[in-house]
Amino acid sequence: MLCPKHPQEALLTGQLEAGLTSHSCPTCHGSWVAADDYQTWQPTHADPSIRVSNLTVPINHSGDFQPSRYDNRAGLCPNCGFYLVRGRINLQKTAFFIERCPGCKGTWYDDGEWALLDKLGLSAYIPVLFTDEWHSYVRSAEAEFRERTATAEKLGTDIAEKLFELAKLLEQHPNGDFGVAYLMRRFEK
Numbered sequence: 001m002l003c004p005k006h007p008q009e010a011l012l013t014g015q016l017e018a019g020l021t022s023h024s025c026p027t028c029h030g031s032w033v034a035a036d037d038y039q040t041w042q043p044t045h046a047d048p049s050i051r052v053s054n055l056t057v058p059i060n061h062s063g064d065f066q067p068s069r070y071d072n073r074a075g076l077c078p079n080c081g082f083y084l085v086r087g088r089i090n091l092q093k094t095a096f097f098i099e100r101c102p103g104c105k106g107t108w109y110d111d112g113e114w115a116l117l118d119k120l121g122l123s124a125y126i127p128v129l130f131t132d133e134w135h136s137y138v139r140s141a142e143a144e145f146r147e148r149t150a151t152a153e154k155l156g157t158d159i160a161e162k163l164f165e166l167a168k169l170l171e172q173h174p175n176g177d178f179g180v181a182y183l184m185r186r187f188e189k
């Protein structure tokens with residue numbers, strides 16, 4: 001098998017982590033995981049009761065991550081030669097793509113991507129990250145994140161935090177709309 005990003009390089013078989021067979025490129029340190037190998041590893045790491053809405057939204061990751069310089073390069077499946085389909089993962093400071101073959105469902109992780117997905121608690125849910133349900137969940141969480149960020153920029157963090165807390169309290173209260181109406185009246189003047 002050849003590296004999707006360096007077609008002159010043969011992939012070397014190893015383990016991405018204990019019990020997970022992978023094939024890695026000695027040049028870019030990206031790793032290929034065959035669908036069968038993933039399916040062997042996944043059941044012992046995934047919580048079957050977890051729902052998409054319980055998964056961590058990557059936009060909440062505020063840490064630093066430097067995507068591989070090969071992340072933007074299109075790649076061919078080392079197994080069947082199809083173009084790999086890219087799934088965009090947005091972090092607070094940057095974004096990267098995970099890649100999957102539409103034919104054999106094998107996945108490719110550029111250097112560092114698997115470790116980060118693992119850290120986010122998403123490595124055992126890779127197939128979910130390519131579903132419409134995940135995309136719509138992430139889109140609304142990202143919209144909320146941007147709205148909160150913009151609010152904090154306008155009002156300052158202290159007031160913004162109080163406002164979010166109040167909004168949550170009003171949302172949960174059966175007469176919460178009275179509180180909203182009060183605020184609206186105060187600002188009608």
Ligand SMILES: [Zn+2]
Binds near residue numbers: 003025027
């Ligand atoms: Zn490579």
Ligand SMILES: [Zn+2]
Binds near residue numbers: 077081102103104105
């Ligand atoms: Zn394939």
